[in-house]
Amino acid sequence: xxxxxxxxxxxxxxxxxxxxxxxxxxxxxxxxxxxxxxxxxxxxxxxxxxxxxxxxxxxxxxxxxxxxxxxxxxxxxxxxxxxxxxxxxxxxxxxxxxxxxxxxxxxxxxxxxxxxxxxxxxxxxxxxxxxxxxxxxxxxxxxxxxxxxxxxxxxxxxxxxxxxxxxxxxxxxxxxxxxxxxxxxxxxxxxxxxxxxxxxxxxxxxx
Numbered sequence: 001x002x003x004x005x006x007x008x009x010x011x012x013x014x015x016x017x018x019x020x021x022x023x024x025x026x027x028x029x030x031x032x033x034x035x036x037x038x039x040x041x042x043x044x045x046x047x048x049x050x051x052x053x054x055x056x057x058x059x060x061x062x063x064x065x066x067x068x069x070x071x072x073x074x075x076x077x078x079x080x081x082x083x084x085x086x087x088x089x090x091x092x093x094x095x096x097x098x099x100x101x102x103x104x105x106x107x108x109x110x111x112x113x114x115x116x117x118x119x120x121x122x123x124x125x126x127x128x129x130x131x132x133x134x135x136x137x138x139x140x141x142x143x144x145x146x147x148x149x150x151x152x153x154x155x156x157x158x159x160x161x162x163x164x165x166x167x168x169x170x171x172x173x174x175x176x177x178x179x180x181x182x183x184x185x186x187x188x189x190x191x192x193x194x195x196x197x198x199x200x201x202x203x204x205x206x207x
Contacts (some may be wrong), residue, residue: 006038008098008121008202009090011083015127017054019043023104026186028056030195037202040086042072044106045078057110069133072113079110080117097121100198102130104182104186105155108130110162115142124194126186127152129159130166140171145197147190149182 010030012023020041027039048054058075062164082099087093103111108128115123116132119139125146126176130136131191148160157178164176177193186194 001190006092007036008034008100008101009038009040009087009092010034010198011040011042011086011102012101013057013111014044014055015105015107016044016056016060017048017052018104019053019055023102024111025091026102026191027192029191030198032201033195034202035075037067037198038090040140042082056107060106073133075110076113076117078113082084082116083114085161090128098202100124100201102103102126102194102198105184109125111142111166113201115139116145122197122199125160125163126183126190126194127155127160128157128163130163136166136170138167138170138172142172143197144173144174146174146176147186147193148176148178149184149187150180151182152184154184175196 014020014023020043024041029156044055045055046056048056049059058071092098097117099120101111101120102124104126108125109131111123112125112130113132115138116136122143127148146160146164148157150157151170164174167174
């Protein structure tokens, strides 16, 4: 969905076992309110451990709380290659403040991890967690929005609450919303929160 040389860029990062195209409807919802923004919906670089046509950002076979950070670290080179190709295509490698990552579930895990290496303008994490190896030193310039369903059975909402606290302690500006009665999904309310956050973050025109 990305177009050539846009003023800003939003990259969507899907959940495990999914594909980038599954987040394309969200981009279509946001497009009218963000007319100068290009949208990209890449597939994860690895085949889904569970089989089928799904993709993943890091392997989940045998994953535990203890080894998840190492899985993330091992996935960084391939993940960064995906981002770099898209950002370079848009001519924004020198304007990372005009780039926003929007992740869902495993995509959120990688989006939050990325701010330790990339000074993006913003990261939106839907149903995510901060599972990066420590020490973790994020770019303080990155604005963060976390949206999580209160009754998420896959990744408990407490993970977003803990991540928000950790990132604030590191000096980041973090907005967190726990949505009552919502499970592991992006609702219309969550989508609206995200669109408003992107619009606010990218409100100033690039030089």
